Amino acid sequence: MGEDRDSSSARALSAVFQPPDPQFIGALRFNEAGLIPAVAQDWLDGAVLMVAWMNQQAIERTLASGEVHYWSRSRQELWHKGATSGHIQQLKGLRYDCDADVLLLSIEQSGDVACHTGARSCFYDNGPEPTAGGPLAAQPPADVCTELMRVIEGRRDLPEPGSYTNKLLEGGDNRILKKIGEESAEFVMACKDDNADEIAAEAADIVFHLQVALAHHGVSWRQVQQVLAARRGAPRRD
Template identity: 80%
Template sequence: MQSLTPAFLDQLRFNEAGLIPAIAQDWLDGAVLMVAWMNRESLELTLSNGEAHYWSRSRQELWHKGATSGHTQTVRNIRYDCDADVILLTIEQRGDVACHTGARSCFYENRDQRSEGGPQALPPPADACTELMRVIEHRREHPDEGSYTNKLLEGGDNRILKKIGEESAEFVMACKDNNADEIAGEAADILFHMQVALAHHGVSWRQVQEVLAARRGAPRRHDPSA
């Protein structure tokens, strides 16, 4: 987690009760997982401990998220908004459960009637690649007649990998032509077919994100030929 100074906390605008709303956002796909309240003490505990601490308005006490359930939140980054009256926590959610109902996120309702949440609740909106992978995985589990994705999945590696090769060649040619629109389009095609291959082999998009995140900031690779 970033190192924050007391001057950082001094910038924050707490309300008349000494509280400030805090949004918890997944560190990989950007999904909003929950919103809670923090005061200066809970923020200081969060900064010193590295795990999210909030203030419970109902119990009027400090609340170490996940202390009982085990679903703790490791804080990787903290920002405040332009008015300094809202905090954004970028967190790594242990157990992938942030909601007290057992859902991944508290933001799962999109119907006229409230549900009970839980593990089967709708996932929160996320980045475009994560959303695309969800569609592909849904097609895998619930085939749709006439779906191009299902045709690829039914063809297995032979069909999927052939398309990845074709799209890769088209991406290379687009780069050679230096056409930004074509480069973006061909890159999107590669990503789509790559995700179909991942789904076919049971590899989640999140696994790929975790690998990329682990490589960020890693020691530079040494090229023996250099």
């Protein structure tokens, strides 16, 4: 990967698409073919969606348009991701690693499909034999709250005998909201006691029961993430 660089040299471009920064591109370490690997990561849940290659032209076109372009090694041409499928990738951020030889793209994936098989991510296999992927392929690893919501939604759609989550869902709003109230009170008391471990534990309980309520009402965790993201940088409220 090359010699280490001081961490202060690692820089992030904001997703405000200005003309490419010559110093940014000049810091990158392209391979002998003039290419650099690029990892595309979902901007909300951190899931890795795909890996492709970029050259200087692809980076410049991506920054100029705000839509991700790669370099196709097989066709030897610039590749506008999603130009034919409609699965465009909107760039939200761009960083390079400590050796400046790998790019990390934070992207918003149109249609929630990054893989040519129709899967959300190219990283869906973990067994001894490759599968065909597609819309029903396994979801990629994501942040812990997203993974927890997947489990809760799984219990909702395929109930399991003796499951605490299913008992809550079967009780509907009365049972779920009562638990949220109880856990909120315990969280408040933990904060009053200034006990970091208890605060973290009670906060986790609130998140879990909150997600059960969301699943019960058919609201996805991603919808919550989108609201939070939209509020970032919004005007301050009085």
